Amino acid sequence: MKAGQAGLDHARKLDQEHGLLHLRDNFHIPTKAELSRKTAKAPDRQQNGNGNDEPSIYLCGNSLGLQPHLTKKYFQQYLDTWATKGVYGHFTDMEDTDLVPWLHVDDDCKPEMAKIVGALPDEVAIMQTLTANLHLMMASFYRPTKERFKIIIERKAFPSDHYAVESHIAHHNLDPATSMILIAPPKSGSLLLTTAHILSTIDKHATDTALLLLPGIQFYTGQYFDMKRITAHAQSKGIIVGWDLAHAVGNVPMQLHDWNVDFAAWCTYKYLNCGPGSIGGCFVHERHGEVTENPPSQEGEEPTFEYRPRLSGWWGSSKTSRFAMTNRFHPIPGAGGFQLSNTSVADSTAVKASLDVFKQTSIEALREKSLKLTKYLEESLDALAQEMRDSVGRECFSQITPREAEQRGAQISVLLDEGLLDHVMEALEKEGVVLDERKPDVIRVAPAPLYNTFEDVFRFIEAFRVALRGAEGDGKKRGENLGSVMVDGGREAKGWSEIK
Ligand SMILES: Cc1ncc(COP(=O)(O)O)c(C=O)c1O
Known part of the structure; x- marks a missing residue:
């Protein structure tokens, strides 16, 4: 994997080549500033020209996916319907919403x-x-x-x-x-x-x-x-x-x-x-x-229904019978x-x-992109592991997710060397990287093809390198013999935000 500006340019080229980039525009990608703020309300991003409004690197769709812009629009429509129609919202076709009656x-x-x-x-x-x-x-x-x-x-x-x-x-x-x-x-x-x-x-x-x-x-x-x-x-x-x-x-x-x-x-x-x-x-x-309907055996009787046993409720009963308020469950x-x-x-x-x-693409097209994104993540992790091995003289992390593409989805789980997790997570958070941990030693990295880019993966790797070096540096301070970790080929480790 190329590092520095050349690596970033390469990642951006991959984004252009592998398509679906436009789908990212459907999502609210939290900025780094938003993540660190104690308020929930999103400010007007255009006015926030302080250089801190870069998008975060959100690789946590395996835990909580990001919010589509449509969500707010549709929620407002739902709230408007509730406000102006009350109970009629259940039945009324609205001309000015995208939603069907409740x-x-x-x-x-x-x-x-x-x-x-x-x-x-x-x-x-x-x-x-x-x-x-x-x-x-x-x-x-x-x-x-x-x-x-x-x-x-x-x-x-x-x-x-x-x-x-x-x-x-x-x-x-x-x-x-x-x-x-x-x-x-x-x-x-x-x-x-x-x-x-x-x-x-x-x-x-x-x-x-x-x-x-x-x-x-x-x-x-x-x-x-x-x-x-x-x-x-x-x-x-x-x-x-x-x-x-x-x-x-x-x-x-x-x-x-x-x-x-x-x-x-x-x-x-x-x-x-x-x-x-x-x-x-x-x-x-x-x-x-x-559901099999058996006609009544005698005039005046009701038909009976045969169906798989289940725990039932009224919403599972046919729409025609639902509001009849009878005691006869007629499953949909x-x-x-x-x-x-x-x-x-x-x-x-x-x-x-x-x-x-999702309608704007297909799950097959998303998978095609996902395979490439995750492969790129895997190759980048391998290169970083080698780099760390060369500088520290041992394994800092390893991949526990299968290497075969057909045996995994978007996510790669990374097992960190003992004692690194807290420092790595803290350092990643500081750099605006969002992913999740599973104690004691695993981080899960999931580029979601709907909104993640090759650039996100590249920037994650840059931040992970800094985090690992910092963690190893802390270990060194604790007196462990970790070798030379802060310098790679005579170059001080750079935070990813220094690379645009
Ligand atoms: C594999 C798996 N099963 C079950 C659950 C529990 O889901 P819920 O809280 O929606 O019931 C989760 C939650 O993340 C999960 O990842």
């Missing part, structure tokens, strides 16, 4: 959301939140019997998934110690789970497992699992397969319908940019969402029939804004 906000989001996850529109529902949706899905899909009662998950599953699974097992009066199978990496040292290892764990517990629940992309390592193969293999053994897509949705293309996935759930605040804690999404394969066919409460219009307004940005 009664249909969930349906309005389905087609675009379905494209992002590779589903039929009716297989998708905008509802609840991720953990709540996992619970709802398991209530329907985890139906343990004497013969099949185990749930397989990873040993290092996101804690919420672990708790959810454990509580379902306990809810059925089973013992998690014997009913919960935790897949751990086979070799000590590696945090990755190979497909072969996952399949062999499935085989080992094939006869008594009811459910397999895995993440599409692992939150810590960034590993993207072979969802198609794992799903097919587990299902061939009679196991139901569900996926937690928190880190996969909006990040990698998927084909949930064609892969025959039983169910999936996701949040919308990461790569989907819908805001913190925003409404989640659910996928239920069409074969599980069928598809994932919509799993909804409980009336949809948060504020949340789904943010979803609409996000999807209207």
